[in-house]
Amino acid sequence: TLLPGKDNHTSIYSHVFARGKHRNHEIEEQENHNPVQKISIKTVLKAVFALLSWMSLNIILSLMNKHLFEVREFRFPILIIVVGTFSTFVGSAFCVFVLKITPLPHESIVNNWRLLLILSIAHGLATALENISIAHISISLNQIIKSTAPAGTIVASIFWEHKTFNRQQIIATIVVVAGAGMTVFKNPGFNWIGFLAAVGSTILAVIQSVASAMLLQRASFHVLVVALVTSLPAVTVLLPGFMYAEYYSLREQLIVDGTTTAVILTVSAVLAFFYTLSHLFLIKFTSAHYAVLLGNVKVLVLIFLSMLLFQTRMQVVNWIGMAISIAGFTAYNWFSYREMKTAKGEQEMEMAFTNDVVNRLISDETLENSSDDDQK
Numbered sequence: 001t002l003l004p005g006k007d008n009h010t011s012i013y014s015h016v017f018a019r020g021k022h023r024n025h026e027i028e029e030q031e032n033h034n035p036v037q038k039i040s041i042k043t044v045l046k047a048v049f050a051l052l053s054w055m056s057l058n059i060i061l062s063l064m065n066k067h068l069f070e071v072r073e074f075r076f077p078i079l080i081i082v083v084g085t086f087s088t089f090v091g092s093a094f095c096v097f098v099l100k101i102t103p104l105p106h107e108s109i110v111n112n113w114r115l116l117l118i119l120s121i122a123h124g125l126a127t128a129l130e131n132i133s134i135a136h137i138s139i140s141l142n143q144i145i146k147s148t149a150p151a152g153t154i155v156a157s158i159f160w161e162h163k164t165f166n167r168q169q170i171i172a173t174i175v176v177v178a179g180a181g182m183t184v185f186k187n188p189g190f191n192w193i194g195f196l197a198a199v200g201s202t203i204l205a206v207i208q209s210v211a212s213a214m215l216l217q218r219a220s221f222h223v224l225v226v227a228l229v230t231s232l233p234a235v236t237v238l239l240p241g242f243m244y245a246e247y248y249s250l251r252e253q254l255i256v257d258g259t260t261t262a263v264i265l266t267v268s269a270v271l272a273f274f275y276t277l278s279h280l281f282l283i284k285f286t287s288a289h290y291a292v293l294l295g296n297v298k299v300l301v302l303i304f305l306s307m308l309l310f311q312t313r314m315q316v317v318n319w320i321g322m323a324i325s326i327a328g329f330t331a332y333n334w335f336s337y338r339e340m341k342t343a344k345g346e347q348e349m350e351m352a353f354t355n356d357v358v359n360r361l362i363s364d365e366t367l368e369n370s371s372d373d374d375q376k
Contacts, residue, residue: 087272
């Protein structure tokens with residue numbers, strides 16, 4: 001109940017003014033914590049460097065593995081992943097415990113152990129199936145199948161990360177997937193084992209990307225910590241398959257040509273460590289869905305390189321599918337950019353309106369106080 005008099009009038013102004021200041025503070029806080037609206041040049045450069053590193057290492061590893069499997073007949077795809085994943089564990093452990101680049105958050109690890117375990121299993125199986133696929137089908141077919149992953153990341157991001165996508169982004173993603181399907185249609189070198197391995201690798205890669213984004217962006221894990229904690233369990237997941245399918249053949253291979261095998265595994269291990277870090281950094285600075293979409297750009301480069309190096313031929317319908325995929329990816333980027341600009345403009349308008357209201361309240365209260373002083 002308000003009693004007549006100036007004190008109540010002043011208290012109303014003070015109350016509204018306080019609410020205005022509080023709302024103003026909320027908007028500023030949202031802007032400061034929004035990774036899209038508030039991006040520094042340093043962050044952009046880090047993201048670009050992570051993208052270029054990831055794409056270069058991915059292409060090098062894919063072509064190197066294809067050369068090993070087809071030209072040198074090195075039939076140990078699981079072994080390459082085991083060695084590469086274990087080298088990731090050793091390298092990240094050295095950075096965390098010896099170089100002390102970042103502390104090990106024991107409490108956060110315990111609180112997120114389920115998500116870390118899911119990431120470990122998905123990472124190990126996805127990379128193993130990727131190499132098995134490359135060993136049986138062409139790189140172009142493998143990469144085009146994997147380019148359908150954006151559809152999966154949309155579903156996973158909605159249910160797991162509670163993210164939203166506008167209609168244009170969803171349509172653009174469907175166009176990318178449709179173009180990928182046309183590229184696969186009657187593609188030479190089709191093989192059911194390689195095809196199913198590529199599909200399985202794609203599904204697991206979606207789970208891996210979304211789980212990585214949740215750990216890096218929401219739980220604020222450092223990239224090295226994620227690599228350290230998830231790499232050793234991933235090796236454990238892969239060991240039974242290696243012992244069953246490749247161990248005895250490897251013993252014979254080492255007897256015949258042990259030096260070459262050791263060199264191959266060493267180079268692959270070093271590249272795998274830096275590839276894992278660059279992939280995690282890319283997800284950290286962008287998003288799970290966008291990191292997967294960027295993989296479609298890498299697909300085009302791999303297809304052309306595969307055609308040049310491995311004489312892979314494509315039909316007209318495959319070329320049309322590639323063009324559709326490129327158009328869909330370009331459209332997705334345009335719609336995302338336009339949405340970001342719209343959201344930024346709305347936020348700036350809301351900020352300006354709030355500031356205008358607060359300034360009017362301050363001006364009215366100042367004038368009233370001045371009038372009271374003059375009367376006194």
